[in-house]
Amino acid sequence: MIKRIWPVALVVGSNIFYHICAKEIPSDMDAFASLTITYAVAFVATLICYFIFKKASGSEGFTKECRKANWAPFALGVIIVGLEFGWIMAYKAGWQVSMGYIIVTSVVSAVLLGVGCFVYKEKITLNKVIGIALCLAGLIIINI
Amino acid sequence: MFAYLWPIALVMIANIIYQVSAKELPVDMDAFASLTICYGIATVMTLVFFFIFSGGGLSGLMEEYAKINWAVIVLGITAVGLEVGYVFAYKNGWEVSLLYVIQSAIMAVMLLFVGYLLYSEGITWNKFAGIAVCLAGLIMINKKGGSE
Numbered sequence: 155m156i157k158r159i160w161p162v163a164l165v166v167g168s169n170i171f172y173h174i175c176a177k178e179i180p181s182d183m184d185a186f187a188s189l190t191i192t193y194a195v196a197f198v199a200t201l202i203c204y205f206i207f208k209k210a211s212g213s214e215g216f217t218k219e220c221r222k223a224n225w226a227p228f229a230l231g232v233i234i235v236g237l238e239f240g241w242i243m244a245y246k247a248g249w250q251v252s253m254g255y256i257i258v259t260s261v262v263s264a265v266l267l268g269v270g271c272f273v274y275k276e277k278i279t280l281n282k283v284i285g286i287a288l289c290l291a292g293l294i295i296i297n298i
Numbered sequence: 299m300f301a302y303l304w305p306i307a308l309v310m311i312a313n314i315i316y317q318v319s320a321k322e323l324p325v326d327m328d329a330f331a332s333l334t335i336c337y338g339i340a341t342v343m344t345l346v347f348f349f350i351f352s353g354g355g356l357s358g359l360m361e362e363y364a365k366i367n368w369a370v371i372v373l374g375i376t377a378v379g380l381e382v383g384y385v386f387a388y389k390n391g392w393e394v395s396l397l398y399v400i401q402s403a404i405m406a407v408m409l410l411f412v413g414y415l416l417y418s419e420g421i422t423w424n425k426f427a428g429i430a431v432c433l434a435g436l437i438m439i440n441k442k443g444g445s446e
Contacts, residue, residue: 161387162397166404168379170412175376178369186348187362188370190341195374196381197337203378204330211328219331226322227332230381231339233316239347240308247302254306262313263399269318270395278395281441286396288435289403296406296428 185242189235252297260290317398320381321388329385333378396439403432 179188204216213219244254263286270276323332348359387397407429413419 157390158387158392161383161385161390161392162401162404163383164379165383165387165401166408168376168383169401169405170408172373172376172380173409174412174416175369175373178367179373180365180367180370183365183370184348184352184362186344186352187359188366188373189344190348190359191363191366191370192374192377193337193341193344195371196377197334197341199375199378200330200333200337200382203382204328204334207330208328211330213328213331216331219328220335222324222327223332223335224322224324226319226324227327227335228339229315230319230323230332231336232343233312233319234336234340234377234381235343235347236308236312237316240305240312242305244305244309247305249302249306254309257306258309258313259399259402261310262317263402265310265314266317266398267395269314270393273318274321274394276393276395281438282396285435285437285439285441286399288438289399289432290435292403292428292430292432292435293406294428295431296410296425298424298428 185238189238193234256290256293256297259293263290313398317384317394320384321394323385323388325389329382329389333381333385336381337378400436400439403436407432 204213241254267278267283267286271278323329348362349355352358352362354361384397388394410419410421410425410429414421
């Protein structure tokens with residue numbers, strides 16, 4: 155049970171601090187310049203984490219681990235920037251935070267339901283569909 | 299209209315590819331090693347974007363760096379927490395169809411309290427109702443059974 159819960163708790167906790175920090179970034183600083191520092195810090199932090207946890211994770215050495223890479227780590231790097239850039243431009247285009255968040259969450263959740271079902275053969279039960287619909291309804295009510 | 303829609307479309311597509319990429323990271327590859335590649339790419343990309351879109355060259359970049367505060371650095375640490383959480387969630391068996399919506403619902407509820415405690419934002423009746431509906435949804439998702 156704890157194995158399933160801690161990563162989600164980490165995502166939620168980090169996401170909250172992420173939003174607080176994003177709000178506190180100097181407004182007169184160039185967005186891309188600040189993101190170069192943010193990602194450089196993230197790069198160093200993951201490198202430190204790698205060396206701290208390498209014994210526990212049974213690592214075969216950094217270069218050997220990097221040779222196992224497929225397209226996904228590279229795509230993830232590009233996509234993270236696309237995400238940030240998209241949000242920055244969305245706010246510049248006049249989107250409200252709450253409305254943008256609801257629309258993105260609704261569409262992404264619906265598409266991921268399909269991706270889970272057709273690509274990863276995940277079971278789509280009636281409970282799941284009703285639960286997802288309720289979560290989205292709750293998000294809309296909170297942001298009315 | 300196009301200028302209004304394309305950024306949000308980019309966010310949606312990026313979010314979907316993000317979840318699929320996080321799930322597709324090689325299972326036998328060390329999670330932190332794969333994230334160093336990811337952040338290395340992200341650092342270089344934002345640097346290239348700065349020179350293309352913001353201009354000003356190296357001296358312009360240094361001028362921007364002079365404006366740095368704590369949030370820019372802590373943002374990097376929280377980004378790591380976020381990505382590590384997603385990577386391990388998928389490694390530990392979470393489904394693509396559930397993880398995103400569950401974390402979004404919990405996040406919305408938690409942000410209400412953050413807004414109340416840190417920014418003195420009011421908690422109105424609709425926010426309480428929204429929390430109740432989100433919780434009902436989370437309970438429903440985790441309920442065993444239900445026809446396929």
